[in-house]
Amino acid sequence: MAPTAQHLHIILRALLLLLLVCFHSIGASAKRNSTTAAPCLPDQASSLLQLKRSFVRANLSSWRAGGEDCCHWEGVACDTASGRVVSLNLGVDLDIRRIGPALLNLTSLKRLSLGTTGISEGLSSLSKLPSLTSLELHGSSSGRDHPELSSVGNIKRLTSLRLETYDFSRTSLPSWIGGLKGLVHLRMHGCSFTGPLPYQIGHLASLTLLELENCNYTGQPIPSWIGSLARLIQLRIQGCGSSAGSIPSTIGNLTRLQVIQLGHSNLVGKIPKSMFDLPALQVLCLNNSRLSGHLEDIPSPVSSPLTTIELGNNQLTGHIPKSILQLKHLEHLNLESNRLSDSIKLSSFWRLKSLHFLSLSNNKLSIIPEQEGDNISNSLPNIHYLYLASCNLTKFPSSLRYLDKVFVLDLSSNQIDDVVPSWVWENWKDQLQSLNLSRNMLTTLDKSPSLVHMSRLDVLDLSFNRLQGTIPIPVNAMPRKVLDYSNNNFSSIVPNFGRYIRSFYLNLSNNKLNGHIPSSICNASHLNIMDLSYNNFSGSIPPCLIARGKLAMLKLKENQISGTLPENIRKDCKFQTLDLNGNKIQGRLPRSLLNCQELSVLDVGNNQFIGSFPSWLGILPNLRVLVLRSNQLNGTITNIKTDSHIVNHFSSLQILCLSSNKFSRSLPKGWFNTFKAMMENINEDGRVLGYYTNTTHGFYQDTVTITLKGSDLIFTKILTTFKAIDFSNNSFDGPIPESIGSLVSLHGINISSNNFMGQIPSSLSNLSQMESLDLSQNRLSGEIPQELTSLTSLAWLNLSHNNLFGKIPLGNQFLSFPNSSYEGNMGLCGSPLSKQCESTDSIAPSASAHHEPNNLWLDRLDAILLFAFVGLGFGVGFSLSIFFTILPHKRMGRKHW
Numbered sequence: 001m002a003p004t005a006q007h008l009h010i011i012l013r014a015l016l017l018l019l020l021v022c023f024h025s026i027g028a029s030a031k032r033n034s035t036t037a038a039p040c041l042p043d044q045a046s047s048l049l050q051l052k053r054s055f056v057r058a059n060l061s062s063w064r065a066g067g068e069d070c071c072h073w074e075g076v077a078c079d080t081a082s083g084r085v086v087s088l089n090l091g092v093d094l095d096i097r098r099i100g101p102a103l104l105n106l107t108s109l110k111r112l113s114l115g116t117t118g119i120s121e122g123l124s125s126l127s128k129l130p131s132l133t134s135l136e137l138h139g140s141s142s143g144r145d146h147p148e149l150s151s152v153g154n155i156k157r158l159t160s161l162r163l164e165t166y167d168f169s170r171t172s173l174p175s176w177i178g179g180l181k182g183l184v185h186l187r188m189h190g191c192s193f194t195g196p197l198p199y200q201i202g203h204l205a206s207l208t209l210l211e212l213e214n215c216n217y218t219g220q221p222i223p224s225w226i227g228s229l230a231r232l233i234q235l236r237i238q239g240c241g242s243s244a245g246s247i248p249s250t251i252g253n254l255t256r257l258q259v260i261q262l263g264h265s266n267l268v269g270k271i272p273k274s275m276f277d278l279p280a281l282q283v284l285c286l287n288n289s290r291l292s293g294h295l296e297d298i299p300s301p302v303s304s305p306l307t308t309i310e311l312g313n314n315q316l317t318g319h320i321p322k323s324i325l326q327l328k329h330l331e332h333l334n335l336e337s338n339r340l341s342d343s344i345k346l347s348s349f350w351r352l353k354s355l356h357f358l359s360l361s362n363n364k365l366s367i368i369p370e371q372e373g374d375n376i377s378n379s380l381p382n383i384h385y386l387y388l389a390s391c392n393l394t395k396f397p398s399s400l401r402y403l404d405k406v407f408v409l410d411l412s413s414n415q416i417d418d419v420v421p422s423w424v425w426e427n428w429k430d431q432l433q434s435l436n437l438s439r440n441m442l443t444t445l446d447k448s449p450s451l452v453h454m455s456r457l458d459v460l461d462l463s464f465n466r467l468q469g470t471i472p473i474p475v476n477a478m479p480r481k482v483l484d485y486s487n488n489n490f491s492s493i494v495p496n497f498g499r500y501i502r503s504f505y506l507n508l509s510n511n512k513l514n515g516h517i518p519s520s521i522c523n524a525s526h527l528n529i530m531d532l533s534y535n536n537f538s539g540s541i542p543p544c545l546i547a548r549g550k551l552a553m554l555k556l557k558e559n560q561i562s563g564t565l566p567e568n569i570r571k572d573c574k575f576q577t578l579d580l581n582g583n584k585i586q587g588r589l590p591r592s593l594l595n596c597q598e599l600s601v602l603d604v605g606n607n608q609f610i611g612s613f614p615s616w617l618g619i620l621p622n623l624r625v626l627v628l629r630s631n632q633l634n635g636t637i638t639n640i641k642t643d644s645h646i647v648n649h650f651s652s653l654q655i656l657c658l659s660s661n662k663f664s665r666s667l668p669k670g671w672f673n674t675f676k677a678m679m680e681n682i683n684e685d686g687r688v689l690g691y692y693t694n695t696t697h698g699f700y701q702d703t704v705t706i707t708l709k710g711s712d713l714i715f716t717k718i719l720t721t722f723k724a725i726d727f728s729n730n731s732f733d734g735p736i737p738e739s740i741g742s743l744v745s746l747h748g749i750n751i752s753s754n755n756f757m758g759q760i761p762s763s764l765s766n767l768s769q770m771e772s773l774d775l776s777q778n779r780l781s782g783e784i785p786q787e788l789t790s791l792t793s794l795a796w797l798n799l800s801h802n803n804l805f806g807k808i809p810l811g812n813q814f815l816s817f818p819n820s821s822y823e824g825n826m827g828l829c830g831s832p833l834s835k836q837c838e839s840t841d842s843i844a845p846s847a848s849a850h851h852e853p854n855n856l857w858l859d860r861l862d863a864i865l866l867f868a869f870v871g872l873g874f875g876v877g878f879s880l881s882i883f884f885t886i887l888p889h890k891r892m893g894r895k896h897w
């Protein structure tokens, strides 16, 4: 999302507030200018106190006799000349119940703001207040009809009405609103009702402001009667309406309109041409809808006072109209994320001398940058925000060098194969806040200093380029948000860089960094997420990184890190994700990991850990993913206390991977009964595991690799609803516990290459979501339970190399598995094997049952295969749970599918 003028606005407001506070304290210390504010009149104070007594429960602790001047009481504002109460704010958090008649003594009251939830008495008296013209009412979202509000329709002198969070969802919008003929301002926020916006509003002939935000009503967002509100100056209908609708062309009748904001609604169709002819229009915001049509059809008179055009995130096509480039007053132009296709010179926008915000990102545009040596006009606009992502740029536009007020620059996803010019760091060192050059073909940083002084830089994203050499570290005193250098060829970083890292997020993954991880990283006290994966770091982990446990996410995947983990992880450990997969770490897992109560993903796979199964981790309440694969863990798995009933042991676990260790003996009988999360079958989509960062990077996902469907699958998105266990390649023996049948929400089971004996538990047929079942290379015997044919989600089955015998079940998915699912079982017979069964009591399934699911499954399997190779997600089944890619080193045979 693009930072906008709103930022500036917030800063300005903060400054103003500061100024006010300063003035206030100056005023307090200096002698009071007695003529500026008359004190509260005594009758006003006593009326307020009387009113308070009627409220039954409201707190209002500053309202007390003998206290402060009543004009300074909570929620009270007076006329400074007369000392009479003119405004009362009885906020939403007060529990009022009853409004006493004392309110009527406040005869000068003009503005009243009231939370009406719980009020049963007194609302009708409002119409007797002689001066009341402005009313703001806050409701509750508990779908009631709010009959108590009907008396508001009697306050005929109201000029301003604001309704907040009323749920009239069982009725239409009360018609009394249409009777308030004097209304000049009508605002509704977060209200809902059935039916369309009532046409009676169209009869409020004095309205100059109509504002509806996030209102839920049936019907089109913008009614066509809007064209009859001839005095309208500001029209704001955002995030409203439930069905799609177009913008009525009658809007072109509203010749006084200065502001139109109709964004975030379900608007379709073309933008009416008449809108651009509105002679007074200054602000036009139609972003985040589904508007279509050719943009160049739009006429914009050169004389138009338009300052803001915001059309981002629609489906507009065509060229950028030349007429837009002649709007003299234009300050803000946002056309991002449409389908515009054009080839246009960047310099043509520089004619807009007032422009300070320009976004053309994510269209099909080719922006032609000025060339070195082009005559660049010396009067460029004061651009503060410039977004040119995906604009087919091949060079840094040379005019940028002369824009000296840039706060935010986004040139990501272009084909810039330049060097990063050094003037970026020099010209903008005092104002640049965000620089995104990711996903280009940048090779070098010109005269790259390893420390760059940027006093305001908050976000620096250089990821997905070909940058080499030393990582440039911005130096400033303020905490920053994001430093992303991932997916480059950087080979070094200044050893003391940790001293300068004030960011929340640091990503150095996929580079060529080597040597020890500098212990200066311990100085980076704001750091929350750190990813150093896929480098060549060696040596041991600086103890502080783990022991202090300050990070929420630490990823050191695929380095050459050795040594052991520190024993003394602190009590206030914050880890949610600890990913050390693919290193050479030795020793035992420290028990002090239990101090990380938030731990959700622990991946220590592919290391050299020793010891027994860490069942003590079972008490971590949020542990969802535990990967121990390919270590040297051994011993038997036991329940921690076999004699007592274990509650909440691994109760959140959804992925458990123990494969390729030296675990042996049998699994405890009731062990699986403790995995609560795998036993729940909640019918929901789930959320993606990861960490929400309050940065432009949004959400940082967890990833995990497990072996399912005969391949190592990298899950780049782990949905909380995806559940799997992988115990393969150990020395487990004994029977597969029947309790496995209680893990009803499992999607995948891999227990191949062990010494499991006995029969295949028929309880497996309870696992109705199971898509992948691998029991191969064990010593399982007996028949394949016929019940397994009820597993209609099963897409992949491997029972090969066991001692199974008897007839292969027929029906549903079992009609689609290949020979290889069964090979190496001397006793098996029947389709798809060529070996016929001797008994003839089997009944051939009916033709339709035989072919339909079969074809359906083949189609679906093709889809799965396709997606596996392009590395995206696929449409059904698994797709609800995961997105994955296949590791390149394992080849998949088509026959497995």
Ligand SMILES: *[C@@H]1O[C@H](CO)[C@@H](O)[C@H](O)[C@H]1NC(C)=O
Pocket (backbone or CB within 6 Å): 033, 034, 035, 036
């Ligand atoms: C009080 O302030 C007003 C302007 O706000 C000024 O005209 C007047 O002279 C001031 N009076 C005193 C006593 O300072």
Ligand SMILES: *[C@@H]1O[C@H](CO)[C@@H](O)[C@H](O)[C@H]1NC(C)=O
Pocket (backbone or CB within 6 Å): 043, 046, 047, 050, 102, 105
């Ligand atoms: C408010 O008005 C009523 C009569 O209208 C009067 O009885 C009461 O004393 C008044 N209260 C105050 C505090 O003036």
Ligand SMILES: *[C@@H]1O[C@H](CO)[C@@H](O)[C@H](O)[C@H]1NC(C)=O
Pocket (backbone or CB within 6 Å): 059, 060, 061
């Ligand atoms: C009333 O409000 C005051 C100040 O806001 C607060 O300190 C006090 O705890 C409140 N009392 C009750 C009963 O809510």
Ligand SMILES: *[C@@H]1O[C@H](CO)[C@@H](O)[C@H](O)[C@H]1NC(C)=O
Pocket (backbone or CB within 6 Å): 169, 192, 216, 217
């Ligand atoms: C709108 O209201 C309908 C009916 O009350 C409800 O089903 C729907 O979820 C609401 N939509 C939003 C976005 O609140």
Ligand SMILES: *[C@@H]1O[C@H](CO)[C@@H](O)[C@H](O)[C@H]1NC(C)=O
Pocket (backbone or CB within 6 Å): 227, 228, 249, 250, 252, 253, 274
């Ligand atoms: C409003 O505009 C439409 C055309 O867009 C026109 O037919 C109609 O007469 C206009 N109504 C008024 C009241 O001006």
Ligand SMILES: *[C@@H]1O[C@H](CO)[C@@H](O)[C@H](O)[C@H]1NC(C)=O
Pocket (backbone or CB within 6 Å): 001, 002, 004, 006, 263, 285, 287, 288, 310, 312
């Ligand atoms: C839509 O435009 C308005 C006005 O510029 C802006 O406040 C809002 O953030 C925009 N919405 C999005 C999603 O960019």
Ligand SMILES: *[C@@H]1O[C@H](CO)[C@@H](O)[C@H](O)[C@H]1NC(C)=O
Pocket (backbone or CB within 6 Å): 364, 365, 366, 392, 394
């Ligand atoms: C991108 O720009 C190159 C010239 O730099 C041009 O040949 C190519 O057609 C452009 N691509 C698109 C999609 O416009």
Ligand SMILES: *[C@@H]1O[C@H](CO)[C@@H](O)[C@H](O)[C@H]1NC(C)=O
Pocket (backbone or CB within 6 Å): 479, 480, 481, 504, 694
């Ligand atoms: C991000 O949010 C976290 C809390 O959720 C806060 O501690 C941190 O300071 C924030 N960081 C920035 C850069 O705003």
Ligand SMILES: *[C@@H]1O[C@H](CO)[C@@H](O)[C@H](O)[C@H]1NC(C)=O
Pocket (backbone or CB within 6 Å): 610, 611, 632, 634, 635, 636
């Ligand atoms: C587990 O492995 C360790 C060596 O790492 C060995 O000393 C120990 O005897 C093994 N325990 C079992 C039960 O095999």
